Amino acid sequence: MTAILNESADDLAGTEKVYAFFREQLLSRTLTVGDRLLGERELCLRLGVSRPVLREALRSLAMLGFLDIRHGKGAYVRKADIGVLSDFFTFCLAQQPDMMDDIMQARVAIECQAIRLACVRATDGDVSRIGSLLHRLMETLHDVDDGGEADFAFHMAIVEASRSPALVTLYQSISELLKRSHVQRRLETSGTPGIIDYLVEAHRDVFLSILARDPDAADQKLRDHFAIGDELRRKSFIAAFSRKAAPQEKD
Structure with missing residues (x-):
């Protein structure tokens, strides 16, 4: 049970890392609408998160209308849906x-x-x-x-x-x-x-x-x-x- 809780906590912390990174990239104008995010491997290494955690976080951002995930091409910043x-x-x-x-x-x-x-x-x-x-x-x-x-x-x-x-x-x-x-x-x-x-x-x-x-x-x-x-x-x-x-x- 402790292992499961620790894993959940690690996943949550990893998700927050992805959100924080994405937010900072937008605020600093490093990323703008239409830009492609770094590849999965690069993002995982840079943020210290696993691929499953990264993918789940990116899917959540896509559901919120902030990303456009194109299979085989990567994730792109999209204009937010009000x-x-x-x-x-x-x-x-x-x-x-x-x-x-x-x-x-x-x-x-x-x-x-x-x-x-x-x-x-x-x-x-x-x-x-x-x-x-x-x-x-x-x-x-x-x-x-x-x-x-x-x-x-x-x-x-x-x-x-x-x-x-x-x-x-x-x-x-x-x-x-x-x-x-x-x-x-x-x-x-x-x-x-x-x-x-x-x-x-x-x-x-x-x-x-x-x-x-x-x-x-x-x-x-x-x-x-x-x-x-x-x-x-x-x-x-x-x-x-x-x-x-x-x-x-x-x-």
Whole structure:
């Protein structure tokens, strides 16, 4: 039993060596997308791991979308699949209480910085795309699912216009949860008086602030949008609770 445990521990340590080596090679830019890794024999000698351990570690990296293993040719660095990261965050965060509220806070942090950068970095094409998505959002105001999807696309375009790979990656990694949040918030506030006018005005003001290339104004408009949205959601909860309580009071 001790021998088995020691072997397992050695395998785990060997796997960590492979991961650490691969990570360092990427961070130092020694390896980039499309590059071929050293051969198995060279890697085993360099890292001091066995071939079975190396192969298993490389297979794991391939499953995560970081490597492309071509039989008879070797392993090549591939561009990471953001979908894998999105699944990871979804599985992790889905287990937490108050997940949607927490996701909203992350959204505020990412988008408010992104819109400031977008005011400075956005190309004419970026601005045109945001405008087109604003038009799509207006066309889906009365549809919870399509409207929520259009709302997400509008805000995603703002983050992409920041031209910040880090912010875009972080936002995409929680995209499935964000889409669910958009639809859920639309559903919760669909019966709130003035919600349609609010959606039109709030998103139009955010877009116009980007057109004006004013980071401070854009940041504030976006924060106002989030704050008013939260207030409308709170009111919808109170109204729904009041409707449920009314029949009981009559009885």
